Amino acid sequence: MADPAILLTNDDGIDAAGLVRLYEELTALGEVTVVAPSENQSGVGRARSHAVVRQDHPWGYTLSGTPADCVAYGLRGLDTDFDFVVSGCNHGPNAGNYVTGRSGTVGAGIEAAFLGTPAVAVSAYHHEDFFPDPASDYDFGRPARVTVDLCQRAADAGLFTAGTLLNVNVPLDVPDPEMRLTRPLPDYDLHVEHDADPDDIDAVDAIGRDGGLDADTEGTVVRMHEEVWPDVVGFENPFPPTEQHRERYPAGSDRRALVDGEISVSPLTIDRGDAETAALDKVIQQYNGARGSD
Structure with missing residues (x-):
């Protein structure tokens, strides 16, 4: 894909260090338009607003709403036909089913997927410190470069189809991290x-x-x-590289990848109707068979 049109947003706000670095790196890949919240909107999930205030920004626009608002406006309120959406780079990981479900970073990607545009939600974590706080003390260059590389490879491989959503967690402090295909772990x-x-x-x-x-x-x-981070007090690292934690989090899960200091890539789906339904189908057949017996 040559010179793709990219919509960039986040949930930490327009001035967040992660978004700034991601914008700088993505401009080498394609034409980047930023539509981001004017203030921090962490943890709002897919929340949407009925009306927002838009303000001009040198990179695009800010909205007084949520990350999902930003994506909805960018994809339906602008004249650009975006090839894909990037959300991030979040200050802290989004790993595990419960956390990703309420993440504004991931929520923006879900909104894009529902609107038929592929998306990548990327979050940064520190293998030792866990949360990069304050964000100004950390370099988000590695997660930004990994995102650009992944987007390029995914586009070239034809993976960026309507509804595609990749949730990515990248370590800030691991020099050459391995990338791992993962699944979100329900640990809550x-x-x-x-x-x-x-x-x-x-x-x-x-x-x-x-x-x-x-x-x-x-x-x-x-x-x-x-x-949301079990057995943790305060902001201590819930995924230290110990054998105890490797045993707790199964290989192939996003949280195990964080224990091992890897890049976690979890494909998410907006289709929630594809679970195994044999038992439920039997219940429905029994119900239909009993109709009219009362």
Whole structure:
């Protein structure tokens, strides 16, 4: 594919270090138009807005909405016929079914896939530090270069067809990481705390991302602690390179690739109706056979 038209977005905001470096690298591959959130929109998944505010940017536009808004506007609101969408480079990994399901980075890719445009969602992780925070202290050059290489190879191989979505996690600190075909691992749990102290719960924790808790409201305060990175306290690395973690996360999973410091590439699908259905088909046949017996 020569000089492809590329739509670039992210969920960390237009000024994010990961997006800046990815833009710099992608311009060597094709014509890049940026439509990105004006502010950080991490963790919003595929959330969409009914209306947004657009502002001009030297690289394209910013929107007051979500990553999915940016992709929807870019693909349907601009005159460009984009060849594919790139979302990232996220400051931190998106690995595991639950995390990818609520990721704004991946959510942008899902929106693109539903609109018939192939997409790559790319996230960066540090093999030792895990989260690159603050992002300004890290070099996102390697994930950006890997993304360009992968996009070029995927396009040349004819993989960029309508509905294609690749979720990619790239280590920042591994000199020559191996690339691994992976599947998202469903590794998640939840801890419920009753009679929680309202003073310990900030606005983001409360119902509605911009909500809060009214101290005068009657009822029991319930706090739900998500364990998206199981057995982790705070921001410690949940995937250290130990035998214990290699045994916990099976080979071929995206989280095992992070343990091994590899590039994880997981093809995702927007078709959620292709699971094994033999048992359900039998239930439906039984139901149909019993119709009219009442």
